[in-house]
Amino acid sequence: MKVAITSTGNSLISKVDQRFGRCAYFVIYDTVTKAMEFIPNAGIHAEEGAGSAAVQLIASRKVEKIVSVEFGFKVKPLLDSLKIQMISIKGEHTVQEIIDMIEKS
Amino acid sequence: MSPRHKRIRKILNIPLMKGFKPYGNQILQEEKRELITLYYEEYEAIRLCDYEKKNHCEASELMQISRPTFTRIYADAREKIAQALVEGKQILIEGGKVYFDSDWYHCSGCTCHFNNPNKEQDVLVCPLCGGKEIHKVEETKTGCVKRF
Structure with missing residues:
Protein backbone atom coordinates (compact mmCIF):
# COMPACT_ATOMS: atom_id res chain seq x y z
CA MET A 1 0.00 0.00 0.00
CA LYS A 2 1.20 3.50 -0.78
CA VAL A 3 0.88 6.46 1.57
CA ALA A 4 1.42 10.08 0.55
CA ILE A 5 2.69 12.59 3.10
CA THR A 6 2.87 16.31 2.43
CA SER A 7 6.28 17.70 3.33
CA THR A 8 7.90 21.11 3.61
CA GLY A 9 11.27 19.86 2.36
CA ASN A 10 12.90 16.96 0.58
CA SER A 11 14.36 15.15 3.55
CA LEU A 12 13.02 12.87 6.29
CA ILE A 13 13.56 15.49 9.00
CA SER A 14 11.30 17.97 7.21
CA LYS A 15 8.06 18.93 8.87
CA VAL A 16 4.69 17.84 7.52
CA ASP A 17 3.28 20.62 5.35
CA GLN A 18 0.13 22.26 6.71
CA ARG A 19 -1.61 22.39 3.35
CA PHE A 20 -2.36 19.59 0.93
CA GLY A 21 -2.69 21.39 -2.41
CA ARG A 22 0.16 23.87 -1.93
CA CYS A 23 2.70 21.77 -0.05
CA ALA A 24 6.34 21.90 -1.15
CA TYR A 25 6.90 18.16 -1.60
CA PHE A 26 4.90 14.94 -1.65
CA VAL A 27 6.57 11.96 -0.03
CA ILE A 28 5.20 8.71 -1.41
CA TYR A 29 6.00 5.82 0.86
CA ASP A 30 5.41 2.19 -0.11
CA THR A 31 4.71 0.04 2.97
CA VAL A 32 5.58 -3.19 1.13
CA THR A 33 8.85 -2.33 -0.62
CA LYS A 34 9.77 0.46 1.90
CA ALA A 35 10.56 2.64 -1.11
CA MET A 36 10.31 6.40 -0.76
CA GLU A 37 9.80 8.98 -3.43
CA PHE A 38 10.01 12.75 -3.08
CA ILE A 39 8.02 14.64 -5.67
CA PRO A 40 8.18 18.45 -5.83
CA ASN A 41 4.71 19.95 -6.05
CA ALA A 42 4.28 21.95 -9.25
CA GLY A 43 1.17 23.68 -7.92
CA ILE A 44 2.81 25.41 -4.94
CA HIS A 45 2.38 28.90 -6.38
CA ALA A 46 -0.72 28.16 -8.45
CA GLU A 47 -3.47 30.76 -8.38
CA GLU A 48 -6.16 28.12 -8.25
CA GLY A 49 -6.64 24.44 -8.97
CA ALA A 50 -3.62 23.41 -6.92
CA GLY A 51 -5.67 20.86 -4.99
CA SER A 52 -7.16 19.15 -8.02
CA ALA A 53 -3.76 18.98 -9.72
CA ALA A 54 -2.31 17.44 -6.57
CA VAL A 55 -5.13 14.87 -6.43
CA GLN A 56 -4.38 13.89 -10.04
CA LEU A 57 -0.71 13.40 -9.20
CA ILE A 58 -1.55 11.35 -6.11
CA ALA A 59 -4.16 9.24 -7.93
CA SER A 60 -1.74 8.48 -10.78
CA ARG A 61 0.64 6.90 -8.25
CA LYS A 62 -2.13 4.66 -6.86
CA VAL A 63 -1.84 6.11 -3.36
CA GLU A 64 -4.46 4.87 -0.86
CA LYS A 65 -3.86 7.22 2.09
CA ILE A 66 -2.80 10.85 2.40
CA VAL A 67 -1.36 12.37 5.56
CA SER A 68 -1.60 16.16 5.78
CA VAL A 69 -3.14 18.82 8.00
CA GLU A 70 -5.65 20.80 5.98
CA PHE A 71 -7.54 19.57 2.95
CA GLY A 72 -9.30 22.12 0.78
CA PHE A 73 -13.04 22.02 0.22
CA LYS A 74 -12.60 21.11 -3.45
CA VAL A 75 -10.26 18.25 -2.62
CA LYS A 76 -12.51 16.40 -0.15
CA PRO A 77 -15.24 15.30 -2.59
CA LEU A 78 -12.60 14.41 -5.19
CA LEU A 79 -10.77 12.12 -2.80
CA ASP A 80 -14.06 10.66 -1.58
CA SER A 81 -15.01 9.66 -5.10
CA LEU A 82 -11.55 8.15 -5.68
CA LYS A 83 -11.78 6.30 -2.36
CA ILE A 84 -8.50 7.73 -1.09
CA GLN A 85 -8.34 8.07 2.68
CA MET A 86 -7.53 11.47 4.18
CA ILE A 87 -5.69 11.61 7.48
CA SER A 88 -5.42 14.99 9.13
CA ILE A 89 -2.82 15.16 11.89
CA LYS A 90 -2.59 17.95 14.42
CA GLY A 91 0.64 19.44 15.70
CA GLU A 92 4.19 19.46 14.37
CA HIS A 93 5.48 16.15 13.10
CA THR A 94 8.39 15.24 10.86
CA VAL A 95 8.02 12.93 7.88
CA GLN A 96 10.14 10.33 9.69
CA GLU A 97 7.78 10.32 12.68
CA ILE A 98 4.78 9.71 10.41
CA ILE A 99 6.51 6.84 8.63
CA ASP A 100 7.47 5.30 11.99
CA MET A 101 3.84 5.54 13.12
CA ILE A 102 2.60 3.84 9.96
CA GLU A 103 5.23 1.12 10.30
CA LYS A 104 4.30 0.37 13.91
CA SER A 105 0.59 -0.03 13.24
CA MET B 1 -35.55 35.15 -15.30
CA ASP B 101 -19.13 12.48 1.27
CA SER B 102 -17.73 10.18 3.91
CA ASP B 103 -17.72 9.83 7.69
CA TRP B 104 -14.89 11.31 9.75
CA TYR B 105 -13.26 9.78 12.79
CA HIS B 106 -10.96 11.04 15.51
CA CYS B 107 -8.20 9.01 17.13
CA SER B 108 -7.34 9.80 20.75
CA GLY B 109 -3.99 8.04 20.49
CA CYS B 110 -2.27 10.28 17.95
CA THR B 111 -4.87 13.12 17.89
CA CYS B 112 -5.47 12.73 14.18
CA HIS B 113 -8.66 12.94 12.16
CA PHE B 114 -9.32 10.57 9.31
CA ASN B 115 -12.18 9.63 7.03
CA ASN B 116 -13.44 6.27 5.91
CA PRO B 117 -13.47 6.07 2.11
CA ASN B 118 -14.64 2.46 2.01
CA LYS B 119 -18.16 2.87 3.40
CA GLU B 120 -19.09 -0.82 3.32
CA GLN B 121 -16.46 -1.58 5.96
CA ASP B 122 -16.43 -0.19 9.48
CA VAL B 123 -13.20 1.25 10.78
CA LEU B 124 -11.83 -0.34 13.93
CA VAL B 125 -8.29 0.96 14.19
CA CYS B 126 -6.58 4.25 13.46
CA PRO B 127 -4.85 4.09 10.06
CA LEU B 128 -1.89 6.05 11.39
CA CYS B 129 -0.98 4.69 14.82
CA GLY B 130 -3.16 1.55 14.85
CA GLY B 131 -4.82 2.69 18.09
CA LYS B 132 -8.28 1.38 18.94
CA GLU B 133 -9.52 4.54 20.70
CA ILE B 134 -11.40 6.04 17.83
CA HIS B 135 -14.76 7.75 17.72
CA LYS B 136 -16.90 9.20 15.01
CA VAL B 137 -16.97 12.97 14.50
CA GLU B 138 -20.58 14.11 14.59
CA GLU B 139 -21.76 16.11 11.65
CA THR B 140 -23.14 19.60 12.03
CA LYS B 141 -26.69 20.47 11.01
CA THR B 142 -25.66 21.75 7.62
CA GLY B 143 -24.15 18.38 6.83
CA CYS B 144 -20.63 19.72 6.74
CA VAL B 145 -17.83 18.15 8.69
CA LYS B 146 -16.81 20.31 11.63
CA ARG B 147 -13.67 22.33 11.08
CA PHE B 148 -10.69 21.31 13.10
Missing part, protein backbone atom coordinates in the same frame (compact mmCIF):
# COMPACT_ATOMS: atom_id res chain seq x y z
CA SER B 2 -33.08 32.34 -14.94
CA PRO B 3 -34.36 29.12 -13.41
CA ARG B 4 -33.64 28.32 -9.80
CA HIS B 5 -30.38 26.48 -9.35
CA LYS B 6 -30.39 22.84 -8.33
CA ARG B 7 -29.00 22.01 -4.94
CA ILE B 8 -26.18 19.49 -5.15
CA ARG B 9 -27.33 16.06 -4.03
CA LYS B 10 -25.20 14.06 -1.67
CA ILE B 11 -24.65 10.43 -2.52
CA LEU B 12 -22.74 7.76 -0.65
CA ASN B 13 -21.06 5.79 -3.42
CA ILE B 14 -21.20 5.44 -7.14
CA PRO B 15 -22.94 2.18 -8.18
CA LEU B 16 -20.93 -0.99 -8.75
CA MET B 17 -21.75 -1.11 -12.45
CA LYS B 18 -22.26 1.34 -15.27
CA GLY B 19 -25.66 0.06 -16.33
CA PHE B 20 -27.94 -2.81 -17.30
CA LYS B 21 -28.58 -4.54 -20.58
CA PRO B 22 -31.64 -6.58 -21.49
CA TYR B 23 -31.16 -10.02 -23.02
CA GLY B 24 -33.25 -12.37 -25.15
CA ASN B 25 -33.64 -12.96 -28.88
CA GLN B 26 -36.01 -10.17 -29.70
CA ILE B 27 -33.78 -7.62 -28.14
CA LEU B 28 -30.59 -8.86 -29.78
CA GLN B 29 -32.15 -8.66 -33.24
CA GLU B 30 -32.83 -5.02 -32.94
CA GLU B 31 -29.41 -3.53 -32.62
CA LYS B 32 -30.35 0.08 -32.44
CA ARG B 33 -31.70 0.42 -28.96
CA GLU B 34 -32.08 3.63 -27.13
CA LEU B 35 -30.33 4.16 -23.85
CA ILE B 36 -32.07 5.39 -20.76
CA THR B 37 -29.83 7.49 -18.57
CA LEU B 38 -30.45 7.04 -14.89
CA TYR B 39 -28.72 9.79 -12.94
CA TYR B 40 -26.64 9.05 -9.89
CA GLU B 41 -29.10 10.86 -7.63
CA GLU B 42 -31.93 8.70 -9.00
CA TYR B 43 -29.94 5.57 -8.35
CA GLU B 44 -29.25 6.83 -4.81
CA ALA B 45 -32.97 7.54 -4.27
CA ILE B 46 -33.86 3.96 -5.24
CA ARG B 47 -31.07 2.61 -3.07
CA LEU B 48 -32.14 4.57 0.01
CA CYS B 49 -35.87 4.00 -0.39
CA ASP B 50 -36.22 0.47 -1.74
CA TYR B 51 -32.95 -1.15 -0.66
CA GLU B 52 -32.30 0.46 2.73
CA LYS B 53 -36.05 0.84 3.35
CA LYS B 54 -35.90 4.45 4.48
CA ASN B 55 -38.87 6.76 4.14
CA HIS B 56 -38.74 9.80 1.89
CA CYS B 57 -38.13 12.17 4.78
CA GLU B 58 -35.12 10.28 6.15
CA ALA B 59 -33.73 9.73 2.66
CA SER B 60 -34.05 13.39 1.73
CA GLU B 61 -32.05 14.38 4.82
CA LEU B 62 -29.29 11.95 3.86
CA MET B 63 -29.12 13.42 0.38
CA GLN B 64 -29.24 17.01 1.70
CA ILE B 65 -32.32 17.94 -0.31
CA SER B 66 -35.91 18.76 0.57
CA ARG B 67 -38.54 16.05 0.94
CA PRO B 68 -40.56 17.14 -2.15
CA THR B 69 -37.40 17.21 -4.27
CA PHE B 70 -36.54 13.73 -3.11
CA THR B 71 -40.01 12.47 -4.00
CA ARG B 72 -39.66 13.98 -7.46
CA ILE B 73 -36.26 12.37 -8.05
CA TYR B 74 -37.62 9.06 -6.79
CA ALA B 75 -40.63 9.25 -9.09
CA ASP B 76 -38.38 10.00 -12.08
CA ALA B 77 -36.17 7.06 -11.18
CA ARG B 78 -39.10 4.64 -11.01
CA GLU B 79 -40.51 5.95 -14.26
CA LYS B 80 -37.19 5.42 -16.05
CA ILE B 81 -36.71 1.93 -14.63
CA ALA B 82 -40.27 0.94 -15.55
CA GLN B 83 -39.79 2.28 -19.06
CA ALA B 84 -36.58 0.32 -19.49
CA LEU B 85 -38.20 -2.84 -18.14
CA VAL B 86 -41.28 -2.66 -20.36
CA GLU B 87 -39.67 -1.39 -23.54
CA GLY B 88 -36.53 -3.49 -23.16
CA LYS B 89 -34.14 -0.58 -23.16
CA GLN B 90 -30.66 -0.39 -21.76
CA ILE B 91 -30.07 1.55 -18.57
CA LEU B 92 -26.97 3.66 -18.28
CA ILE B 93 -26.19 4.99 -14.82
CA GLU B 94 -24.24 8.23 -15.02
CA GLY B 95 -24.31 11.96 -14.56
CA GLY B 96 -26.48 14.07 -12.34
CA LYS B 97 -25.72 16.85 -9.94
CA VAL B 98 -24.07 14.99 -7.08
CA TYR B 99 -21.18 15.06 -4.66
CA PHE B 100 -19.65 12.42 -2.43
